[in-house]
Amino acid sequence: MPKIRLLQPGDEHILEAFLVKHAASSMFLRSNLRAVGLENQGNTFQGKYAAAIADGQIVAVATHYWNGMIILQAPTHLESVVTNCLELEKRDIFGISGPANQVENTCKILGFEEKQFRVAEREILFALELCNLRVPIALVTGNVECRLPIPSELELLVEWSVAYQVETLGQALFEAIHGLEANATASVIMVGTGIGAAFYVNGQVLRGTSGWAGELGSIPISSVVGNSSQTLDRLASGAAIVKKLGVDGEQLSALVDRGDSHTLEAIREAGYSLGLGIATVINIFNPSLIVLAGGTLRWSGYLEAAL
Structure with a gap:
């Protein structure tokens, strides 16, 4: 049975190791983690991270950020990390983001109805591995230059x-x-x-x-x-x-x-x-x-x- 606990400074490496496996749907989590780590003083990009840990590895995480957003990457143990993340939390919930099925299940866990949200939509994301990225021939040959405007x-x-x-x-x-x-x-x-x-x-x-x-x-x-x-x-x-x-x-x-x-x-x-x-x-x-x-x-x- 995984252990559910709040992440602390020093846990960054195990969180990144988990998130990189779900890179396409963890962009906000990874970006905020790299920007400020796991400190949680209520400052910009900071949040309260609750994770499920099995055999020393994170298998699920839910975060309640400084701006009220809940961001999910919890293919398993969703209810446990969400409730732990919000336990004794005084900050309001502004929105929920993450894989669509996890967002929908979190709404059920918290007793939210779709009509309570101003925007409740599924978005289709397209991912491309960098190894499959092909640079246009015009750039390779130098016929076209790519730079910032002056x-x-x-x-x-x-x-x-x-x-x-x-x-x-x-x-x-x-x-x-x-x-x-x-x-x-x-x-x-x-x-x-x-x-x-x-x-x-x-x-x-x-x-x-x-x-x-x-x-x-x-x-x-x-x-x-x-x-x-x-x-x-x-x-x-x-x-x-x-x-x-x-x-x-x-x-x-x-x-x-x-x-x-x-x-x-x-x-x-x-x-x-x-x-x-x-x-x-x-x-x-x-x-x-x-x-x-x-x-x-x-x-x-x-x-x-x-x-």
Whole structure:
């Protein structure tokens, strides 16, 4: 029977030896471990690590970090390491991350329901062993150079960034930017499988601190049914509609064509949620123009409910 205990400074090597076996799904754990070790004074990147140890080797670990996140790598003994990690813990739980099945089981262990989370999604990760990485021929031969940009190239990078926004958000963004006054404020909202936006504020594309902005689909919105809140993506996107109805796009089209009342009501509810997101954009940016685009807008009653 493995021993369950809290890890202490000096245990770093056995933890790393375990995590490296699960490298693709342990990136945050390994990064934080390398940054600050196993000290736990409540500082950035620090956390409380609970591990299951058998024959001197770690076989499972759960960590409650300084920011309230629980991060898991516990293919076995999940309940034991999670409960030990949280024992006598006063820090709030902000979120749970790790292999999807472990996250779902941890929610059950802790008595959490999916509706309590603003975002509860599975993400598909792609891993590539470095030994299988192939350097492009152009780099090998020296025909192409890979380097950091220099200050004189900033203007060019800005032009490329705008061009990328135009390409990803469609012709609508180009028209919105180039058809307005120089100091105008406008927004383009794309509604498809997910929901995204681009903002043009006082004549400048809004890029945020890290070079991007516009994850409108991630904002919390009050649900039409009940008193809970979920992300706009989960309430108003095309993916949300087909998931709620349990159909695919082709089946959805057929139901709309038949005038199925349940389907049309689901579309109207999603449209109403989009309207709340649009209202948020209006209240924050006070734009002179909002452009809506995307395939989900074609569903009967969706746009009408949004507006």
